[in-house]
Amino acid sequence: MKISELFDRGEFVVTAEVGPPKGFHLEGVIEEAKTYLSGITAVNVTDNQSSVMRMGSLATCKLLKDAGLTPIYQLTCRDRNRIALESDLLSAAAFGIENILCLTGDHTKLGDHPGAKPVFDLDSVSLLHTVRLLESGKDLGGNDLVGEPPKFAAGAVVSPCSDSVDAQLAKMERKVMAGADYFQTQAVFEPDKFIEFMEKAKQFGKPVQLGVIIPKGAAMARYMNNNVAGVHVPDDMLAELAADKERAKAGITGVEIAARVIKACRPYCQGVHIMALGWEKHIPALLEQAGI
Amino acid sequence: MLITELKSKESILSLVTGKVFIINCHGCKEVRFPEAEAEELEKELLASGKVTGVLTTDYICNPENLKLRLERRKTMIAEADAVLVLSCGVGVQSVAEFLPDKKVYAGCDTYRLPGFQGVTPLEVNCDQCGECFLNLTGGICPLTACSKSLVNGQCGGSKNGKCEVDPNMECGWERIYRRLEAVGRLDALKCPVQLRNYATDKDV
Incomplete structure (x- = not known):
């Protein structure tokens, strides 16, 4: 099932994400996904998130699909050149994976292999362009694909609370021009x-899913404020998280805050994407609590 | 060392739609500058009546030198809608930095040659990629100003205008966006999807 079909039907699409482990045993991840994410439309699988191998x-994705999840x-474009990315897109199609999310990727210097070569042969925009080209039966080298071309619902990301939101909107427009179907x-x-942001972004006519993190405490919120681009937890939320440490630690405060954000934004967006981070x-x- | 080649006549003429001031840099002796082709182009532009002035000099990458020469031609530059620079990528970026409110265009592509590089220590840098992007990015090189060398716009990693890879480094695409905004060229961001061509080396 392509999630673009759900947007087309006017459904409010809820997605979450899981990060693969630093190892090859996936039982825990699958068990957790089945337990907590079964009511969710689709599950993002991160690609060496934060440049951590x-x-x-x-x-x-293939193993999650076999377990009945979407x-x-x-x-990301950090680790592979255009040949490897095109090849992996064909592999995904062969596994019946229909939903993708195209990202530039964090820089290698931010991760656990800081000496690795950052590739960035393509970027999020040219990767979306590549997806649409493959779907037309051609590759970036101008060659014809053999047989049926792949078909994906291709998403992209945008940072609505960035301090350079106009540059972000310009990039979003380039992603739309390149063929993005939806945004997280x-x-x-x-x-x-x-x-x-949505007042300005609605001109592009593409569904946007609100990104949500459940804050785990005041320290985590302050860390994000200092280190994570495009994320800012306002002072009143920080105070709320700091007021009762036990409540915050148990997740009660974080869930309340996240639910409030969803409720306030729901009339302006077409879905939510939850980054639960464990x-x-x-x-x-x-x-x-958010009434979804 | 490096080589500069004139961009195609069509691509240069498509940029020079109004009045233009031309700068030729005959700096670094080791550089191959397309002198004959540049002269031919200049003649054509002069005949069309679009040229407000021409400066042929050397080492426009030297800020003192550049300042002196451009200030003497202030009026001619003010009359022009754009400045066309025929030099390596460092020269174009030096002029763009000196004229923050002016459209500054690169007339050349810069290719790499083995050997030592430019002698003037500068903040600006040219990657000698052979497919100059400066005309799409307001005269700020996305390959050297962006830590990921992105050619299609800002990533999500800019915080307070700084690059998340190096908090002392300004986000290159933030600079490019502000520059395009200042010179009224935000339409450049609506250009077709850009793809790097790593095969330019073999053509030299």
């Missing part, structure tokens, strides 16, 4: 900024 996204295959956003804690167990409570 892990089991591959494509193989994880995976969204995240592809960086985590939002400032509904006002998101709503303002707190998958809180997703059912979050969806319930």
